[in-house]
Amino acid sequence: MSTSRFFLFLLLTSGLLVANWQVQAKTLKTNIDKSSLDPSISKQIEVAFLVSLDELAQKMPTDMALYICAPDEVGATQREALQAFMGKRAYFELQEASGGVFAGDMDRLWAKAPQFDDTIESPDEKRIRIKAENFLTQINGLPGDQKTIRRVSFDTMELMDKDGKRRSLPMGVNVTYRRLLEGYEVVGPGGKLKVFHDTKGDVVGYQRVWRKLSLEKENQSLISINQVVERFKENPLGRALLSDVEKVEVKEVRLVYLEHGISAFQKYLQPVYLFSCIAHVKAADRVVQVPYVRYMEALVVPPENLWSSGRKQASDIRPKKLPKPGED
Numbered sequence: 001m002s003t004s005r006f007f008l009f010l011l012l013t014s015g016l017l018v019a020n021w022q023v024q025a026k027t028l029k030t031n032i033d034k035s036s037l038d039p040s041i042s043k044q045i046e047v048a049f050l051v052s053l054d055e056l057a058q059k060m061p062t063d064m065a066l067y068i069c070a071p072d073e074v075g076a077t078q079r080e081a082l083q084a085f086m087g088k089r090a091y092f093e094l095q096e097a098s099g100g101v102f103a104g105d106m107d108r109l110w111a112k113a114p115q116f117d118d119t120i121e122s123p124d125e126k127r128i129r130i131k132a133e134n135f136l137t138q139i140n141g142l143p144g145d146q147k148t149i150r151r152v153s154f155d156t157m158e159l160m161d162k163d164g165k166r167r168s169l170p171m172g173v174n175v176t177y178r179r180l181l182e183g184y185e186v187v188g189p190g191g192k193l194k195v196f197h198d199t200k201g202d203v204v205g206y207q208r209v210w211r212k213l214s215l216e217k218e219n220q221s222l223i224s225i226n227q228v229v230e231r232f233k234e235n236p237l238g239r240a241l242l243s244d245v246e247k248v249e250v251k252e253v254r255l256v257y258l259e260h261g262i263s264a265f266q267k268y269l270q271p272v273y274l275f276s277c278i279a280h281v282k283a284a285d286r287v288v289q290v291p292y293v294r295y296m297e298a299l300v301v302p303p304e305n306l307w308s309s310g311r312k313q314a315s316d317i318r319p320k321k322l323p324k325p326g327e328d
Contacts, residue, residue: 045236045237045245045246045247045248046246046247046248047232047233047236047247047248047249047250048247048248048249048250049229049250050249050250050251051250051251051252051253053225053226053229056225056253057224057225057226060222060224060225060255061222061255062221062222063219063220063221063222064182064184064219064220064222064255064271064298065181065182065215065216065219065220065271066215066216066219066220066268066269066270066271066299066303067181067213067214067215067216067257067268067269067270068213068214068215068216068267068268068269069211069212069213069266069267069268069269070099070211070212070213070214071096071097071098071099071211071212072098072099072100072208072209072210072211072212073099073212074099074140074141074208074210075094075099075100075101075208075210076094076099076101077140078101078103078139078140078141078208079092079094079101079103081138081139081140082101082103082139082206083103085135085138085139085203086103086104086105086203086204087105089105089107090103090104090105090106091103091104091105091106095262095263097262097263097264097265097266098190098209098211098260098261098262098263098264098265098266099210099211099212100190100207100208100209100210100261100262100263101206101207101208102205102206102207102208102262103205103206103207104196104204104205104206105204105205108198108202108204109172109196109198109204109205110155110171110172111198113157113171114157114159114169114170114171115159116159116160116161116167118169120169120170120199122170123170123173123197123199123201124201125152125173127201128152128173128175128197128201129150129152129175131195131197131201131202131203132175132195132197132203135195135203135206136193136195139206141193141206141208143177143179143193143210146179146180147179147180148177148178148179148180149177149178149180149185150175150176150177150178151175151176151178152173152174152175152176153173153174153176154170154172154173154174155170155171155172155173155174155196156168156169156170156171157169157171170199171199172196172197172198172199172204173197173199173201174194174195174196174197175194175195175197176192176193176194176195177192177193177194178191178192179191179192179210179257179259181213181257181269184255184256184257184271185256185257186256186257186258186259186269187256187257187258187259187274188258188259188260188261189209189259189260189261189262190209190210190211190259190260190261190262190264190266191209191210191211191257191259191269192207192208192209192210193206193207193208193210194206194207194208207262209259209261209262211259211266211269213269216268220270220271220299220300220301220303221299221300221301222255222271222298222299222300223273223297223298223299223300225253225273228253228273228296228298229253231296232250232275232294232296236248236277236294237279237294238294238295240292244281244282244283245279245280245281245282246280246281246282246287247279247280248277248278248279248280249277249278249280250275250276250277251276251277251278252274252275252276253273253274253275253276254273254274254276255271255272255273255274255298256271256272256274257269257270257271257272258270258271258272258295258306267303267304268303268304270298270299270302270303270304270306271298271299272295272296272297272298272306273295273296273297273298274293274294274295274296275293275294275295275296276291276293277291277292277293277294278290278291278292279291279292
């Protein structure tokens, strides 16, 4: 697989996590941090917290565990079993930085784009889960006694006919296992086992980004929720370079661990605050609600930068869209 095709794979595998919240609104006004946005587009954004900050302050811990990361050693041992399952022509890639692997039957993984008038039956999720578990058992890839969250997601394609009618049709269905560490979920592009199925339900791809972890001896102190909220209010959009966001609603704030992607080197797995948000974006004659997430540092003394060093703030290279919830 070429580098460009591999990164296309990374983009296509992003999923959407949906949660229900029952909340009490609290509206705040804030200015975007002028040091992170171009002054020409800096403006006031309304920020509404739809969660009780007092309740969050009461239930949030004051410290959390820190983990030391090392490259995964298991993925490389699965090559023979993966090729036996998918065929010797199956693509296999090992990334030394994380020890992560990706394997796929590229003749069947997203191989056929659906057409607008196609009839595609919805996959049986129970059957898909069983097939994923049987596959992982066959390649010796189940997480074992580690606690996980298992989710089903869909790869879809948006289509439009000549009259402007729109349809969203499936290209495949995935089962993803996510780590739980002392009850806290590991999120981000890493920390997962993902099994890809075609629209018939057959396994056609596999990704493992599951770094080896060892526990640091002492828990690390956390920044208080009130301090983090103030930092969020200063810059609710992060690095995204947007001038048409009128309002941001915060639907949930929780502590998670952030694991980087398959090609990234990561020395520590550290906790972060995850803000699940809705941006109200002005578009032509209407306002569109766009779900996104914002990661905020949680440790008083972080052992390393959350993001790779040297990230520039130039407007021509900063993202022009907000990161989606889930596997961004």
